[in-house]
Amino acid sequence: MKIKENLDSYLKYVSNWEEKIGSFLEFDISRTKGMSTVEGQLAGIPFGVKDNFAVEGFNITCGSKILEGVSAPYTATSVAKLQAAGAVVVGKTNLDAFGMGSSTDNSAFKITNNPWDTNRVAGGSSGGSAAAVAAGIVPFALGSDTGGSVRQPASFCGVYGLKPTYGVVSRYGLTAYASSLDVVGVVARTVEMTKTVFDTMKGQDIKDNTSVSHPGSRNNGDVKKIAVLKIEDGSLSDDVAKSYLESRKLLEKLGYDIVEIELPSLEYVVPVYYTIATAEASANLARYNGLRYGYRSKNGNDPGEIMQTSRDEGFGDEVKLRILLGTYVLRSGFQDQFYHKAQKIRTAIRNEFDKIFELADLIMMPVFPTAAFKHGSTDLDPFQQKVADRYTCAANLTGLPALAIPSSIENGLPVGVQFTAPAFEEDRLFNIAKVLEKDFPSPLAPGTKNWSII
């Protein structure tokens, strides 16, 4: 259905679904009118942007009280490139504050529900983006992926979630959580849309000195041999284990050369991830002090005190926990024990992945050990949620590209599977995804439909 021709019914659809899922923190279709004339590959396509990206004309709250009401004074490079190609930002999506979480329950403003079951989370931290796409409100949305924050919610909501190679998409304008792990990611309904958005955004940016130009695939993205991670019994929920096994069988049926592998270093992924990510976060989040913008506490007599009270009152518990952890691992005298050690293991993990890619074109592994869990701590407590990041964090620690692909519906909930490719081999991910999409396209949640071009 075209939005432009059915604007009223679209808006009604959106408000209906928003009441149920709460995927947007800000939604403003009005500003799309003036922009829908831009020519380009994405002309007139509406999209949502996770609220930790800067988009001029919108707020940038990062889901935290400390940035409540802050409007972005500039636009992120990734967003600007999509706008230049004709795409239109319709709103800012909900997230776990500063990207810290797997449920979007850590947003200071509201919770986001899964369109498949509103008692369940949409995943996180890009839960708003995934829910908005799954509910059909937008054909794609931007997320950020520091430890799986795009892939896990995409998997929970039955859509595609791409984490590109580190540095290929400019991070300028994406609020830093952990700078060496953060990437701009895409949540989309189709493989084609995922690829188009990625191709539009990629490229070196002088504003991001860690960005690189994309050299292209070395083998036209051909996929013949796939390494499938062997899963220990009991590591996955029954539903996810079943779906994973079926994905493997499907690949065999489709004629791919399958080799089963083990990745012993996965054992260290979570502790290494939380050491590095929190260390960087402790510095990245130091700038929020209420003096120049954002929440300023009324308790405090001088700038030094105001900084302390504003941070105390403005940050949520999960963010404080990670800042404390990061401060701890960076203390002088403790760096060898924690931060430096984590960096060494990080290199070892990358080496292990590189070895696998000497014998296979892609690695297949689960996205998350369970399907979407229920709000609160009934299914998975916050610690278990962190432990469950093992399959997604690896791609961030290694910098490698990875894609979450919908693989089946189990007991009414979508389940996904993840493919990881060598650096700059996003095309291999798109190729395998297109093959599998024919067999199982992104499923429509009950009551949803796809809206498209404005």
Add this chain to the structure above:
Amino acid sequence: MKNSKTKAKYQTFIGLEVHIHLITESKVFCGCRNVFGSEPNTNVCPVCMGYPGVLPSLNEEAVKKAYQVAMALNCHLNEKAVFERKNYFYPDMPKNYQISQFEFPFGVDGYFDLELADGSTRKIRIHDVHLEEDAGKMIHEGSQSKLDYNRAGTPLLEIVTEPDLVTGEEAEAFVQQFRQMVRYLGVTDGNMEEGSLRCDANVSINEFGKGLGTKTECKNLNSSRFIKKALEYEIKRHTKVINSGDTIIQETRLWDESSSKTSSMRTKESSNDYRYFPEPDLPPYWPETKFLADIKESLVELPGIRKNRFIDEYGINQQQALFLTSEKSMADFFETVVEGDIEDKSLPGTVASWLSGNVQKILNNSGQGIEESSLSPRRLLSILNMIKKDKISTGIGKKVLGLVFEADKDPEDIVKNMGLDEGPDESEIFRIVSDIVDANPKVAEAIRDGADKQIGFFMGQVMKATSGKANPGKIQKLLREKILTGPEKN
């Protein structure tokens, strides 16, 4: 130290941390202008204000200047330079961490040849040269605190010496000579009042041979004179404390110029753990061989070396050479004038004495630097040429010099417009000389008989008759010719 007893007993160790503001078009990690004295918070952008999502983008111009200083200080250049985050909270620092360098700065293990009062030099070891960003400024006005972020993110180069200096006087000399060097390099204006050059000093004393003592750090040293005074105060204080059997507390102390004392600011125990770690937003910097070679190639001759060359090459004295090379602009000016007439072997001496005398006197009065004045090397050479060719006298030359500064005109035009060169030519002078001598035969006779002093009488007469425009040497020469040949007999 003047106290010889103390000198015998204790050894003093002084190390300096010198910060210089680099002259660059833009700030070190964003496109904002890098200028001093703008309206508060006008040279700011999302990057230097630390808005969410911004990233630093390294300014290559600042990097080049950092390498220039590292090279001039004979540093080993790290194959890979790494930026790190120095974490501490302060209201004037937008990100609450400073991007700096720690483990792999641009330059390490260098030295500076310090010229001592007795003319000898000593190598002062340089620990490292690293690039960082400056913070903003917080001003307290009554119950209000005001923050100005114009300075936030401007490029700052920190030079850390080893504790190789021994007296306050040496430290002062180091800062003066170092300042001269970096001004020569053109990397900073070195203005201490505006904070373009800032210096912290640490000092410790200990019994001879026992190595470093417990050090204190002095801050708020806004002039090289304060550095000397603060260090001398601290050395005395340390000596007194140690002599009385107490121990020095490691701490930071502030120099107060009005009371000529230092006072405790904070003890090291309560100071920050900076939790340095590599800046993930900036990849390690690997300078290319060609890049470094080009910088090396472009390095200017440093003042000490240039001074010695001036003495050797131009035969001018130590004092003049020291004066001429104190500022690069003056030394460049001198050499440009001299190159204007390389045949004239006496020119360097003449130019040196004009620059250190007449010219400097005018510059002192106006407070201008030579490069911003209206005297150009060509103009000075032209004045000197007119004197040399007897077109004008030295006295008129000085007058013309003054007018060049005042009116910003070429000396030739000044001389022409004011009729300063319209002195009589030689035949005209000779006619006047003849008339006057012929009119006073007795005086001429007396001179011929040995009353040489009476020539002054004729000089006066001729000068008067030529309105002072004729060259006195020429008059005297013609007078003597005329008097010797005796009265004309027609």
